[in-house]
Amino acid sequence: MVAVSIQQMADRVAALLGEKYRVTGDLTARADKARRRMPARVHAAIIRLAVAADMARNPRLLPQVDMGAVAGAYDLALKHLRDVDAKDRRKGLVVGVAGSIAFSILVVAVLLVVVLRWRGFL
Numbered sequence: 001m002v003a004v005s006i007q008q009m010a011d012r013v014a015a016l017l018g019e020k021y022r023v024t025g026d027l028t029a030r031a032d033k034a035r036r037r038m039p040a041r042v043h044a045a046i047i048r049l050a051v052a053a054d055m056a057r058n059p060r061l062l063p064q065v066d067m068g069a070v071a072g073a074y075d076l077a078l079k080h081l082r083d084v085d086a087k088d089r090r091k092g093l094v095v096g097v098a099g100s101i102a103f104s105i106l107v108v109a110v111l112l113v114v115v116l117r118w119r120g121f122l
Helices: 003-021 027-033 040-056 067-083 086-119
Strands: none
Touching: 003 027, 003 040, 003 067, 027 040, 040 067
């Protein structure tokens, strides 16, 4: 594995982060912005890949990069990011907000009936 392939891996993961989580910046910034939406081990794997990509830019540091760890981090990040369904995440968000609004309206209606009954209007 050479520096170019490590950089290609980092670019692929950064592109998937941007596509699935709609975050911008370099790989480290994208991982930090999407941190709460992904498991901790996936975030750690993406950070490991970003560090390896930075080290691969320097020819003297390239031999220090553990290629097996980089490949494992890339596989873990790719597996998680491929399974993320952006449409389903947005749909879940809309359903959650709609459910919250419906529950709030129900609570207000019940309180209105209770107050009207308590005051003797019903």
